[in-house]
Amino acid sequence: MKAAVYDAAGAPGVLKYGDVPSPMTGPDDVLVSVEAISIEGGDLINRRSTPPPRPRWVVGYAASGTVIAVGSNVRSRKVGDRVAAFDMQGSHAERWAVPAGRTWLIPDGVDAADAAVLPISFGTAHHCLFTRGALRPGETVLVQAAAGGVGLAAVQLAAQAGATVIAVTSGTQRSDRLMELGADHVVDRATSNVLDAVLQITGGVGADVVIDPVGTTLPASLAALAPEGRLVFVGNAGGGSLTVDLWPPMQSNQTLLGVFMGPLFERPTVRSSVDDLLQAVATGRIRAVIERTFPLAEAAAAHQFAETAKPLGRTVMKP
Numbered sequence: 001m002k003a004a005v006y007d008a009a010g011a012p013g014v015l016k017y018g019d020v021p022s023p024m025t026g027p028d029d030v031l032v033s034v035e036a037i038s039i040e041g042g043d044l045i046n047r048r049s050t051p052p053p054r055p056r057w058v059v060g061y062a063a064s065g066t067v068i069a070v071g072s073n074v075r076s077r078k079v080g081d082r083v084a085a086f087d088m089q090g091s092h093a094e095r096w097a098v099p100a101g102r103t104w105l106i107p108d109g110v111d112a113a114d115a116a117v118l119p120i121s122f123g124t125a126h127h128c129l130f131t132r133g134a135l136r137p138g139e140t141v142l143v144q145a146a147a148g149g150v151g152l153a154a155v156q157l158a159a160q161a162g163a164t165v166i167a168v169t170s171g172t173q174r175s176d177r178l179m180e181l182g183a184d185h186v187v188d189r190a191t192s193n194v195l196d197a198v199l200q201i202t203g204g205v206g207a208d209v210v211i212d213p214v215g216t217t218l219p220a221s222l223a224a225l226a227p228e229g230r231l232v233f234v235g236n237a238g239g240g241s242l243t244v245d246l247w248p249p250m251q252s253n254q255t256l257l258g259v260f261m262g263p264l265f266e267r268p269t270v271r272s273s274v275d276d277l278l279q280a281v282a283t284g285r286i287r288a289v290i291e292r293t294f295p296l297a298e299a300a301a302a303h304q305f306a307e308t309a310k311p312l313g314r315t316v317m318k319p
Contacts, residue, residue, distance in 0.1 A: 002319065003093035004299030005056040009049055012303035015092075017296065020056055023090065023097035030077045030103060031069035032085055032096045035112040037296065037317040038062040039306045040120055040149070041213075041235060043092075047303060060091025064106060064116040074100045082106040084115040084278065086265050092299055094319045101266045104274050107282040114281055114288040117314045121149035122277045122286065123270060124261045125157055125211070128232040131269070132257045133209045137162030142198055142207035142224055146183065147174045149314045150213045150234065152289050155183050160285070163209075166201055168194055174312055181287070198224040218244050227252045234259040289313030 001022045006014040025031045040061045047059050064084040067077055077083065083103040090096050106115045128150075129135045141158040145151045146167035158165045159182025167183040169175060175186040187197040194217075198207055206226035212218060215236035222244060225231050231254065236242060249256060264270050280286045291311030294302035296319045306315040 001094040007055045012300045015300040027071040027073040029071045029097045032065040035065040036116040038116040039315045063091035064112045117288040122153040123274045125153035139208035140164045142166045142210045144212045230255045232257045
């Protein structure tokens, strides 16, 4: 099969398109003929900084397609099922063997690209907002990096839950799009001080919940958090140190909650929430946002775009 592979970590140009053996399907796996691949933040970090365990390594967390083979132990999936899938590597390829427990059936009417994008971005946002952040109607949510995949999902889900949403991004065009998706206020970090803006919007109180997928913005997120508020930090897209002074949040009785979704996608509650979110896409209640689509053969260019162009939402590849 064809795949995007690399032999050493580095810039997007380390990705090469070529032939690799088709993956073996284990007893608990399904083999997916891939139709769409979502480039996730973790894919970029792994390719950039994590040495691959062996040559011609296939990176990638998320894709969707059609099941073409099932393992001997699999009863929940059959050949012909359309599925979205998550695993820790291997999505940047024409075929992908993944555990059946890390797949979701795609409802009728949902495009393969939207299905590929949804589990990680919306599943993560849902877990951060409601399971960890305990968001309640009427509260105020601050979403850092609101133009990213998790941020766009958090804006939509928080707005639909009855929260007041403050979205942080840069640029007028992004601001308009975020308002369309449910943000009540958009702070342009390129022209405004985020803390000052949040305090002005909230009458000096701060946000009840902050969702921070950046990492380097944690000090600002804490400063913008209301007394007894909850800060949920997920990932480290900024790539810097996750060092904060914990004395002020202790004095304000604030809660810091870390989220790493990798091990959680097989939990029944998380699996069920992703199923519900896929149905919400099918009925038009939420929207997966895709900035640009590349052929898999141009994986290096796709990674370059996702890493440097600051796209609104996800970048997708198709074999």
